[in-house]
Amino acid sequence: MTALLIPAALLLGLVFVVPMLRYVWLSGHADSVLTGLVAIPNQGANWVRLLNDARFWQDAAQTLRFAVVSVGLEILLALAIALLLDQRWRGRGAVRALTLIPWALPTTVMALGWRWIFNTPYGPLEQVSGLLGGPALNILSNPSISWLATVFGDVWKTTPFAALILLAGLQTIPSDLYEALKLEGASAATCFKRITLPLLQPYIALALLFRLAQAFGVFDLIQVMTGGGPAGSTESLALYAYLNAMRFLDFGYSATVMMGSFLLLISLCIICWICLQSLQRRLGRA
């Protein structure tokens, strides 16, 4: 029987394990335009550089902030949307399909759209602010708020994905549970707290982890919308790794940045998992 697993194992090895090992290996070498693109072992110099690289840590903090805030907002919104789409009402099928549109559109195209929407002074947002007599907003040229614009773009785009997972979760909850609780005279809020939330918890966890991993590796949205600016304030770790590889031709360090962000992501996921476990235990007791 185990022989049947060989093709899948081979595929996994080829697609995941080999590139990972290659990255680990590369992060221990100097391999850049200065070495003529030949890998030369450099005794962990890349890792020392990473630990002392203020830009790496600044980008890590920015990536974390981006991921946590956008995924948090997405889950909240997705829960509301999923609850709405789970109810029976006329035209629900069409609306269900429509909510998926942002998710189906290519990120690059939408990022260009957002860049235009937030444009000063010709973007529609500025025009509205001008009509209302407000000041110039300058959202994409203000380092302290530009990142919120990228969060906005990400939430708009990926909330439907989280909503889809949560909707699937809602549909696995048998309706007789609700009927039973209602017979005991429970309110809708109680039903939500006692049935929906505990039973939906594994799906929330799934959506959270999927989205967290994805948001932590954000590249296309940032690259197109802000290019990492202004003043480097929206640069993500993936963008920094890309710059090192494709612009600076420094593959050794780029691999180290990727490995570093991978380790950070793994720790983030573990922390999330522990939090969710304790939350579930508390919900189970309640």
Add this chain to the structure above:
Amino acid sequence: MIKRRHQAVGLSVLAFVLSVLLLPSGLYWAQARSVERVSILMPAPFADASKELVHAFNQQHRGEIHLETIRGPLETEAISDLAISSLLLGDAPFDALLMDVTWLPKYAAAGWLVPLDRWFTAADIDALASGAREGNRYNNSLYRWPFTADMGLLYWRTDLMEQPPKTPEDLVQISRALQEQKRVPWGYVWQGRQYEGLSCVFLEMIDGFGGFWMRPDKGEIGLDRPAGVKATTWLRNLITSGVSPQAVTNYAESEALQSFKMGDAAFMRNWPYAWAELQKPDSAVQGKVAVTTMVAEEGVSPTATLGSWGLALLQTSSHQEATAEAIRYLTSVDSQKKLYLGYGYTPTVQALFLDPELMDVNPILPDLLEALEHTKPRPQTPLYAQFSDVLQRDLNGVLTGNQSPSDGMAEATSTSKTILRSAGEVMP
């Protein structure tokens, strides 16, 4: 008997059909073996503009060389990514590449390019305008032959002033006067976004204040010296004093052009391509624009950042002679003339700037030549992308008010020095 005749007829029909089918492919095969197929990767607008030239070249070399251009992405950085990806994989599907001036040291150091010295003589080089001779060499070898010249220019409004400003102070004064008279909402629009265009703007200003960005060969960084801080402060003050809109810190070329084209500014920094855009019927400043070289302090020679695209031959090409022939053709005096008349691409050959036929079409040609005499390349090192990236981050930080000019320049200097130092450890 009848059956056999039928068979014979059937066989001959079959033979005929087969020969008709096979003949063209046989001919094609024979031809494909002798014709050298050369392909060149270019950003799409360049490929479109060279279509007629490529056609003429193929007519001339029928049966010997077949040239084709590959339409790459429009954005400089996107085409660089595409080229680098194929070069890294080892066997690029093109023989030559149209490259930006800043890529050259990096590509040459990576060993991807073939020196062109064999195909271009000293006389060829002497025929180029002085500014077009820059930025084609690395370690004393010629790696790129200029296809079109490009340099930073100061656009000014002839309906708002008699003479363009010469110094940074003039520019600010004229702008403020015009703004106070409510003749124009903004004085000066330029490229302040965190990207390569900002480095080009800055090179012109730091040189214009008598300083320098860096001298890679001596390992010197000039950003935190007085001229660097002065240039940075000047740019920041443009924004705080309202001469430039705050949004300029997110402007690239197209945003600046949009604003100037709508008549919203008295000055704009841009490249020669903007001229044609400003002369279109939908432009509010049609016929009211002239160009000059960027402002510089009294007694300092002004600087125009050298742009320019050129053709480079790839190490992996198996048709090097044929490719060099194509490069020669595409950059010949005749081709440059056609590209200029048809598409407005600035020539690189000195003589063309004084050609009456060309001057008729475009009156700014002498101004372009003058700017071309003041061009300076950005620091020529394989690590240029890193240095430029550091400058863009810190400078944009200053422009958006995140840090003071002296702090920003001090940080950019120390980061640049770290890059130089770690490069020294790798490079013997």
